[in-house]
Amino acid sequence: xxxxxxxxxxLADGSVANIGVTDGVIKFIxxxxxxEQIDAKGLVALPGFVDLHTHxxxxxxxxSETVLSGSRAAALGGFTAVHAMANTMPVADTAGVVEQxxxxxxxxxxxxxxxxxxxxxxxxxxxxxxxGAMANSRAKVTIFSDDGKCVSDPLLMRRALAYVKSFDGVIxxxxxxxxxxxxxxxxEGNVSAELGLAGWPSVAEESIIARDVLLAEATGSxxxxxxxxxxxxxxxxxxxxxxxxxxxxxVTPHHLLLTDELARTYNPVYKVNPPLRTxxxxxxxxxxxxxxxxxxxxxxxxxxxxxxKECEWSAAAFGMLGLETAAxxxxxVLIDSGASNWQRFSExxxxxxxxISRLESQGQKLEVGNVxxxxxxxxxxxxxxxxxxxxKSSNQPFEGIELPGTVIHTIYRGTFSVRDSKxxx
Amino acid sequence: MKHLVSVSDLSREAAIAILDTSLExxxxxxxxxxxxPTLRGKTVVNLFFEDSTRTRISFEVAxxxxxxxxxxxxxxxxxxxxxxxxxxxxxxxxxxxxxxxVIRHHASGAAHMLAxxxxxxxxxxxxxxxxHEHPTQALLDAFTLRSAIHADARGKxxxxxxxAIVGDIAHSRVARSNLVLLKKLGAxxxxxxxxxxxxxxxxxxxxxxxxxxxDAIATFKLDAVMMxxxxxxxxxxxxxxxxxxxxxxxxxxxxxLALLGSNTFVMHPGPMNRxxxxxxxxxxxxxxLVLKQVANGVSVRMAVLYxxxxxxxxx
Ligand SMILES: [Zn+2]
Numbered sequence: 001x002x003x004x005x006x007x008x009x010x011l012a013d014g015s016v017a018n019i020g021v022t023d024g025v026i027k028f029i030x031x032x033x034x035x036e037q038i039d040a041k042g043l044v045a046l047p048g049f050v051d052l053h054t055h056x057x058x059x060x061x062x063x064s065e066t067v068l069s070g071s072r073a074a075a076l077g078g079f080t081a082v083h084a085m086a087n088t089m090p091v092a093d094t095a096g097v098v099e100q101x102x103x104x105x106x107x108x109x110x111x112x113x114x115x116x117x118x119x120x121x122x123x124x125x126x127x128x129x130x131x132g133a134m135a136n137s138r139a140k141v142t143i144f145s146d147d148g149k150c151v152s153d154p155l156l157m158r159r160a161l162a163y164v165k166s167f168d169g170v171i172x173x174x175x176x177x178x179x180x181x182x183x184x185x186x187x188e189g190n191v192s193a194e195l196g197l198a199g200w201p202s203v204a205e206e207s208i209i210a211r212d213v214l215l216a217e218a219t220g221s222x223x224x225x226x227x228x229x230x231x232x233x234x235x236x237x238x239x240x241x242x243x244x245x246x247x248x249x250x251v252t253p254h255h256l257l258l259t260d261e262l263a264r265t266y267n268p269v270y271k272v273n274p275p276l277r278t279x280x281x282x283x284x285x286x287x288x289x290x291x292x293x294x295x296x297x298x299x300x301x302x303x304x305x306x307x308x309k310e311c312e313w314s315a316a317a318f319g320m321l322g323l324e325t326a327a328x329x330x331x332x333v334l335i336d337s338g339a340s341n342w343q344r345f346s347e348x349x350x351x352x353x354x355x356i357s358r359l360e361s362q363g364q365k366l367e368v369g370n371v372x373x374x375x376x377x378x379x380x381x382x383x384x385x386x387x388x389x390x391x392k393s394s395n396q397p398f399e400g401i402e403l404p405g406t407v408i409h410t411i412y413r414g415t416f417s418v419r420d421s422k423x424x425x
Numbered sequence: 426m427k428h429l430v431s432v433s434d435l436s437r438e439a440a441i442a443i444l445d446t447s448l449e450x451x452x453x454x455x456x457x458x459x460x461x462p463t464l465r466g467k468t469v470v471n472l473f474f475e476d477s478t479r480t481r482i483s484f485e486v487a488x489x490x491x492x493x494x495x496x497x498x499x500x501x502x503x504x505x506x507x508x509x510x511x512x513x514x515x516x517x518x519x520x521x522x523x524x525x526x527v528i529r530h531h532a533s534g535a536a537h538m539l540a541x542x543x544x545x546x547x548x549x550x551x552x553x554x555x556x557h558e559h560p561t562q563a564l565l566d567a568f569t570l571r572s573a574i575h576a577d578a579r580g581k582x583x584x585x586x587x588x589a590i591v592g593d594i595a596h597s598r599v600a601r602s603n604l605v606l607l608k609k610l611g612a613x614x615x616x617x618x619x620x621x622x623x624x625x626x627x628x629x630x631x632x633x634x635x636x637x638x639x640d641a642i643a644t645f646k647l648d649a650v651m652m653x654x655x656x657x658x659x660x661x662x663x664x665x666x667x668x669x670x671x672x673x674x675x676x677x678x679x680x681x682l683a684l685l686g687s688n689t690f691v692m693h694p695g696p697m698n699r700x701x702x703x704x705x706x707x708x709x710x711x712x713x714l715v716l717k718q719v720a721n722g723v724s725v726r727m728a729v730l731y732x733x734x735x736x737x738x739x740x
Contacts (some may be wrong), residue, residue, distance in 0.1 A: 196557030
């Protein structure tokens with residue numbers, strides 16, 4: 001196996017050191033040098049990023065994305081692990097399907113592809129899927145989600161939360177009360193009223209989160225809330241955490257940066273679920289990410305083919321790309337804003353998502369003996385985002401926007417998946 | 426002006442210019458030979474993704490009176506069935522060489538998309554998009570009201586005129602377009618209806634609102650009431666409990682007509698649900714402008730086509 005040293009890399013705490021890697025493991029952090037020497041002066045080396053919310057679309061929707069193309073986009077984005085959402089065709093609701101997805105990920109070999117299992121059979125919201133079988137499978141599923149749909153039946157949600165305790169699992173809830181969002185197209189507010197697009201009210205998200213944190217308290221189970229989008233949701237999570245409820249929360253890059261004003265273009269690239277909200281929501285989400293109320297940034301990378309977006313708004317699909325821009329948005333919000341630091345960045349992009357998923361060898365600090373999953377970024381560059389990158393789709397919400405930072409190298413288990421911003425294979 | 430997608434596209438001056446041209450067109454429509462050669466050689470396509478015989482015929486007559494060639498194109502939308510996409514349809518029309526596309530679509534924003542997509546080179550006229558806008562309806566409403574109020578309307582706006590829009594504001598493209606256009610012309614606009622159908626964002630743009638038609642009549646010194654058509658599916662979706670209750674609280678009946686007094690005009694974009702949002706007593710009263718609204722539709726649409734296609738914005 002290869003042996004190399006990242007020379008003069010800046011670590012999350014601001015210190016500068018050489019990072020030596022041998023046989024997939026960090027050999028030293030210090031002054032020494034072994035093997036090939038790679039200049040990392042001015043570059044920030046962090047634990048490889050971990051995405052808890054990725055739609056890889058395979059099996060079933062390979063025209064949008066495959067495990068391989070999604071792995072490429074992930075590696076280019078600095079990720080060393082992604083969690084594949086269950087809304088594939090067939091749905092990832094059996095041991096067989098999750099093992100298939102894991103095998104495709106291993107074959108691609110660019111990032112760890114960790115499957116998420118469906119909570120209910122076929123995402124139907126009626127019967128629990130075989131959660132235990134998926135947990136005990138070769139894919140070792142720990143996160144279960146009907147993402148794309150909400151587990152809206154309170155009894156089923158209660159049972160699911162309780163059931164996954166036997167293997168330390170967690171339910172990741174897509175919080176959307178279905179009756180309050182029938183035919184909803186965008187955030188309900190001033191802009192939706194003017195545009196005549198049916199509103200997706202904040203309360204449809206908040207009411208489910210409020211219910212579910214109480215259910216998590218009652219069952220003593222772990223609950224994760226996907227893609228928080230409203231200021232009110234932040235308040236509920238804050239309250240729940242103060243009460244000691246075992247809840248974690250994620251926010252997407254697009255909800256940290258974009259608002260419902262973009263819908264004025266009627267360009268469906270801005271159509272997403274949950275919808276882009278208001279400036280006040282963005283502000284609350286950013287503060288919550290800094291103060292720890294929100295635990296992680298997760299992409300909700302959701303590729304769609306051109307024909308699903310090149311149409312009238314109400315006919316278009318929900319979702320946007322995110323893997324190759326997530327680190328840049330996190331840098332903008334945490335570092336360039338002056339609101340926080342690289343240690344917090346590392347927590348929300350790597351350490352916390354790996355901990356929620358109980359992923360060994362991911363999200364570990366860059367310390368001697370740990371598996372070498374490393375993202376190396378140049379924070380001083382800027383780029384204007386254009387196109388879909390390595391994704392098979394091009395529903396790029398940041399098109400034309402200048403973002404800071406570039407992923408230079410991604411090292412997955414001691415091997416470069418990306419080197420000098422190019423895929424190694 | 427290239428397209429008419431939203432009344433927001435119009436300045437006050439541009440709107441008044443269209444109303445003034447409409448006046449000239451209405452004089453043409455009163456002649457024996459109701460035809461002008463203005464748009465000879467131009468092709469106007471009526472692209473209707475949603476059935477509306479009234480609006481389509483109004484545009485068709487308007488284009489023909491200006492000597493344009495008219496093609497009617499009824500299409501199925503992609504959200505309803507797996508029909509032809511807006512893009513494919515638009516490119517077909519482009520191949521035909523349409524100078525103007527009049528589009529009616531069930532999706533809000535469809536006209537905006539067509540105008541900004543680059544799929545067609547011609548002008549785009551919004552003939553109603555989902556629950557968003559219906560600019561030519563608002564223009565004909567403004568034209569009708571202006572003519573009713575001013576003996577010589579030319580060059581005038583609707584300054585200080587008090588108008589109540591009553592009913593399902595939330596789902597009405599007519600209400601949205603009228604709110605913006607009437608205010609632009611100087612009118613005071615009040616929104617009236619059940620709270621479930623009055624979005625706060627639109628209330629904040631209005632000069633006032635009321636959840637009670639009786640209160641609105643007592644408070645606002647109205648020059649006109651514009652009754653909106655109630656879709657019965659709103660009842661089944663829980664926006665209000667029953668037809669009877671709606672009529673009792675928000676319907677324009679003989680009693681309320683009497684309270685309004687003889688100087689208040691009654692308007693309705695049609696088609697009317699008689700006995701629901703409006704009674705025969707109001708619809709057929711001497712203050713009713715409903716028939717004039719229908720008649721003026723052709724003149725106003727002629728004016729819009731004229732302004733977009735003959736470059737006559739300095740008219
Ligand atoms: Zn989701």
